[in-house]
């Protein structure tokens with residue numbers, strides 16, 4: 001099977017490279033090789049009744065399949081260079097923003113019209129934060145919501161399937177350099193392409209490492225972010241979320257001078273399980289449709305851990321911490337803030353008596369047995385700092401779910417075209433280690449597609 005371009009992974013990076021290639025050169029023969037299912041067949045078996053926790057499906061419907069890890073996400077496209085990745089270091093700040101805006105335009109034309117674009121420009125919240133030692137990062141945020149995000153993806157698929165060959169349930173096993181291009185081997189077929197774009201996301205991180213080893217592509221070890229997901233009554237954060245939807249706030253702790261930050265804020269959303277390499281961690285999202293909204297807002301508080309010589313396995317460290325919560329709680333653990341502060345384990349009764357109703361069924365427990373002290377101290381300090389701008393954050397009934405881990409892929413050595421040292425082999429999106437978000441991953445796909453289309 002011979003193609004001009006092989007794309008591995010149908011997440012935002014893969015989708016937007018396929019989209020842009022078809023726009024720039026409709027004659028190109030393109031294949032997308034995807035480990036998971038098509039969008040309509042993606043269904044997580046956890047129903048809260050018969051199946052309450054992760055059963056480790058062969059292919060995780062939350063992480064794999066058309067739409068990638070972003071398919072059931074909150075669909076927050078942050079247009080900014082301040083977080084979400086370091087794509088701008090490779091392609092320039094202006095180009096990065098311009099591509100993120102382009103992606104936004106496409107999302108609007110495929111079903112996202114009418115959704116709101118929030119912005120931090122001229123907000124009084126910046127001053128409010130500064131007065132309490134908190135720093136609000138600048139961004140514009142398009143919130144598609146889980147429901148509209150799904151519609152946009154389905155519409156994009158309907159358009160792309162006319163022009164691109166999709167191979168679902170087809171994990172790529174290896175990539176080889178051959179005369180005039182690359183061969184991608186799967187369990188029962190091989191594909192050949194002049195160019196190959198790898199966009200395997202976070203779930204493909206281990207596989208990506210093996211590709212880099214086999215093809216002698218230099219990498220450097222990255223960081224891991226560890227923390228909790230906070231859930232509290234939506235009213236407490238309403239003055240921030242109504243205006244900004246998502247506020248990315250950074251705090252430097254007094255005790256260790258570590259940086260703690262808010263991440264992935266979901267007004268009136270739900271807390272969900274996430275499965276990475278067989279380990280259950282926590283995440284969250286929210287719906288645009290008011291009928292699907294809850295009374296709670298959730299967001300993560302994360303501390304970035306960078307390791308120095310001789311330790312290299314930052315993801316392994318994060319996995320070990322998450323594994324502890326899985327070991328003690330059988331999955332994700334939940335604790336009331338008041339119980340954590342008093343050194344008590346939360347029990348089903350104490351959670352039941354609390355005024356915040358959990359939106360995820362998790363095991364009540366003691367997060368201090370799981371999260372390293374330095375990280376937990378930082379999170380507690382930040383909760384008190386947030387309490388100054390959003391009084392009620394540090395209430396006893398505020399729920400903390402653990403562990404939330406943001407695994408970062410090792411950084412793959414690529415140039416300004418996101419091309420590896422092998423001509424025609426590109427690594428984009430989260431598996432490159434340089435993007436960590438929908439907008440940056442999508443923008444990286446457009447960037448590479450334009451380069452390939454111009455140079456073929």
Ligand SMILES: Cc1cc2nc3c(=O)[nH]c(=O)nc-3n(C[C@H](O)[C@H](O)[C@H](O)COP(=O)(O)OP(=O)(O)OC[C@H]3O[C@@H](n4cnc5c(N)ncnc54)[C@H](O)[C@@H]3O)c2cc1C
Pocket residue numbers: 008009010011012013014033034035036062063064065066067068069070071072073074075076077078084170171172173199200201202203204207264274283284285428429430431435436437438439441442
């Ligand atoms: C629950 C959740 C909520 C999120 N919410 C947001 C949000 O609101 N805003 C935001 O900016 N970001 C969010 N993110 C992060 C965002 O989804 C990712 O940053 C983004 O999807 C990265 O895109 P990608 O294309 O690089 O990788 P992915 O989306 O991970 O896609 C990679 C694809 O490659 C496939 N794959 C992996 N290995 C192979 C292989 N060997 N062969 C073939 N296929 C393979 C996978 O099955 C997957 O479909 C969220 C993530 C999760 C899990």
